[in-house]
Amino acid sequence: MLGKNDVIYLYDGSMEGLLCCVFTAVAEKEMPVDIWVEEEASPTLFDTKAIYTDPQRAKRVAVSIPKKMGECAKELVEHVFFTSVEQKELKILRFLLLGYQHGTSVCKMLGHPDVAPMIDAEKALLNETHLLKGFLRFSDYGGTLGAVIGPKHYVLPFLAHHFCTRFGKETFMIWDKTHKAALYWKDGKAEIFDMQQFTPPNPSAGEQQYRALWKRFYNTIAISERENLNCRRTHCPKRYWAYMHEMQDLL
Amino acid sequence: MELMRKLEILADSAKYDVACTSSGADRKGNGTDLGSCSASGICHAFSADGRCISLLKVLLSNVCIYDCSYCINRKSNDLPRAAFTPRELADLTIEFYRRNYIEGLFLSSAVLRDPDYTMEQMIRVLELLRGEYRFRGYIHAKTIPGADPLLVQKMGLLADRLSVNIELPSEQSLKLLAPDKGKTAILRPMKQIAGAVLQNKQELVQYRHAPRFAPAGQSTQMIVGASPETDRHIVQLAEGLYQKYSLKRVFFSAYIPVAQDSRLPALDTPPPLLREHRLYQADWLLRFYRFSAQEILDEDTPNLNPYVDPKCNWAIHHMERFPVDVNKADYADLLRIPGVGPKSAKRIVTARKSGALDLDALKRIGVVLKRAQYFIQCKGYHCTGNAGEQVVRALLDPAAFSVGNEQLSFFAAPDLHRLVQQGTTAIKAAQEVQEEAVRCLVKTM
Structure with missing residues (x-):
């Protein structure tokens, strides 16, 4: 990682906004310590970086997900985005970075520390839906x-x-x-x-x-x-x- | 009689029927009529006994001509009696369904006049629901032993699931406790339903719009603890029913004394809930874990061990089959590992394709390492072979020894209840029985 590793990303809370965070992390070779919704951000000692929501950047990331890692990864990310699990944004970012490395097999790496929490979060959402x-x-x-x-x-x-x-x-x-x-x-x-x-x-x-x-x-x-x-x-x-x-x- | 009172009487009379599942039928909503069915079933509430409420479970009537000694609705029992009119019950079902209280209707009945008349009344309710109200929700109907096969056929075309209660696990017990219901009266409709379901499947292959006969199949239930049959007998009976009549479910119901009768357990006998629980675990081994009844209980062991679940018990007695290498073993062998269920076994098979799994990965996948650690090898880990007592302690089921507020849980094993009755404190009894259970199990390893 060349970029900074002690920065918190702030985004607008939309899926597009989060995809732009992914874009920035990849482009800057940077791993934020957390990703917060700007409106809900509290004062912090970490540096913060406001990520601007650019529909075109968001689209590039959105298109790349099913292309590089399959429909199942796209669905998993969408599902987890609808959950309220803690640090869901960071979980999604980690998962996608792993996916860019491993391609379509990422959805099958169920024991991996960056995949298992995604599966658990999705399960929580689908369980509550069922209940x-x-x-x-x-x-x-x-x-x-x-x-x-x-x-x-x-x-x-x-x-x-x-x-x-x-x-x-x-x-x-x-x-x-x-x-x-x-x-x-x-x-x-x-x-x-x-x-x-x-x-x-x-x-x-x-x-x-x-x-x-x-x-x-x-x-x-x-x-x-x-x-x-x-x-x-x-x-x-x-x-x-x-x-x-x-x-x-x-x- | 007002509706509220009727509902109370007829739900009270139906509550000992076990099945309340709404699974097995998959029928999408069609945009105009009311209702749909979801294959996995949906629970709408949980009653104070922890059971799922999915269906409006009632009797059409609790007026009975029979006198089965174990049954709350027997003719000689002094009980308030009532009956729904078909219209009343159909309306109630629809109004409950619209409010999302229920998935549908579970309709049973005591035997009014004779089996055929009873079945005709029940069919009238289903015809109203399916015909006039165009109801597409779930219907589970109980066929009445001894009814005309044509009526069974008619009911099967209206209901999603049919069931015939086998009532008691053997013919002798049936003769003794339910003299009005014969074995043939029970098995004949079961056989008929199995045949009709199979035939319907073939018809549906030929033409898609053939009327569907009981798409969610059939189930049955039997009372456990009212008669002397062993667990081995019961598990083998269940296996036979699954194989012979392709039943979807066999339910067990711990006998709750409802009558003072010298042929039955005394009124103060607690329902054998732990035994019922173990039987369900054995049933799961038959249905999802690829066990045979003979593997669960052989000639020398008539009953399930109350202190460990039957899968763990099997593992303790087959240590030669372990350790299992989770990175190589096939699905069936993974299922034999204590702490691994069908879900985690499937995940293991998927996950190990992209690299060997270690203990951390197994934990993330959902394997219960507390139990599994003694039975597996994986990347960077190999279980040690000589941990007899430790293994047994890790596998003991805490529920069998549960003591809350210095009192035994109603779920605790019978030996604990015996000790407490003799004056031992609950906590001490739990400790003593637990140590004894460990000693016994270690000896058999």
């Missing part, structure tokens, strides 16, 4: 379905396909409280947009009746002789409970 396909709860607000979720990772784009195909004829909205974004589905069209705040309307009597029926079912179906609260918490972590009608009272 929320089950744990998400809709309420019927006069014919339109509404749900609030509070996921760790940005799973909305991954949930979209599942719910839009399952509830084709319905109109629904899912608000992601963590990432302040909403998915809206109506007349066969899906849209994801920023949404800072959403207060669900008061549930109607009919809606309350179904929630009560569901709660009664939930409480009845457990076998008391087998009670195992640890097992329940392992399978359904507490951070999801606030959004599930049958669990809210237990918090």
Whole structure:
């Protein structure tokens, strides 16, 4: 490495911005100690370098990834970018630098210290997506379905396909409280947009009746002789409970 | 009767049915009708007993003409009785489904009047859902032993999965405890379903739009601990069912005493949960680890060891098969290593193509080195051969000795419960039994 090794990159938080960080690291033969989103940066003793988001540079990097290391690397990077794991930017950079060296085999180097954390991060995202396909709860607000979720990772784009195909004829909205974004589905069209705040309307009597029926079912179906609260918490972590009608009272 | 009360009665009567999985069917949404199925299944909630809730699991009715002694719904039991109308249940399913509470419906029933009448009522619910409501979600339906094969056929064309409960692990126990249900009444529909699924597969090859018969196959369940069969008998029975009737799943259910009856365990007998857990582990060895029933339990060992999982137990008794070289061994041999599962074995096979793996790499891949370290060699590491006691201690299952708040966990092994009943403290009992288990296992190595 010829460039500096004690610098922190600052970027705008977009995928394009991150790809420009990769461009700079390669061009300057430089390995930053970390990559931060500029808006969230805190004071530091390290030198910082603001990386300008240049769509053309970003595109060059974006094109090079599937070309040099295959579609699976492209998908892995996209997935990890949607997670909230710590230092995801640095993980992506390390992985891509390794990929430029090793080519298509990089996705198969599952035991490598720069690959395994990517696989783990992707797993965390896909796991949470899978859990929320089950744990998400809709309420019927006069014919339109509404749900609030509070996921760790940005799973909305991954949930979209599942719910839009399952509830084709319905109109629904899912608000992601963590990432302040909403998915809206109506007349066969899906849209994801920023949404800072959403207060669900008061549930109607009919809606309350179904929630009560569901709660009664939930409480009845457990076998008391087998009670195992640890097992329940392992399978359904507490951070999801606030959004599930049958669990809210237990918090 | 109001709906709330009905739901409570009919869910309570259904709760001892084990299967709540929604896996095995892959049906995409079509953009207009309600619902889809995902092959891996989706859990929507977990009840206080830690079991997954995927389906609205209810009986259509709990009014029964039979008197099976182990069953909560037997005719002689004084229990509130109720029945859904088909419309009521179909509406409830749809409204729960729209709110994403469930993946679909699990429909079973006590035997009203006779098996055929019961099946017709159940089919009516499924016809409403699939016909009038165009419901594409998951449906698991239980066929009633003794029903007309034509009704079984009809049900299979509406449901994703069918199941016939084998109830008890042997014909003698069945005769003794469920005199109204014969072995043939259970095995005949099972055979019919297996045949119909196979035939349907061939039809689908010929023309894509042939109606689908139970695309998620069939499953069964049996009660463990109400009758005297050994684990070896049960594991062999499960293996036979997988091979003969191509079942998707065999479920086990630890017997929970529901009746005072001299033919059954006393009412204060705790459900044999640890035994049930070991049987499921053995079942996984059959389905995902390429073990045969004979390898899991041979003529000299009638029962699974309560203190170690059956795979570790096998390894302890076959030390001559180790160490396995993870950089060379084939997939089947990797699966035999304690601490390596199907996922990590597959990853090892992929990862070693781009260079020999060392301990750090194995750890990153997800191998549990705590157990695996005694059974492997890899780049820069070769396990030492003479660590008998250490190996056993690393493999013991802590759950079998679990003590929380100075009390035994309900999961703890039966020997611990015995000692505690005789006055030993829970912690001391756990220590004693653990040491004894280590001694026994080391001796057999």
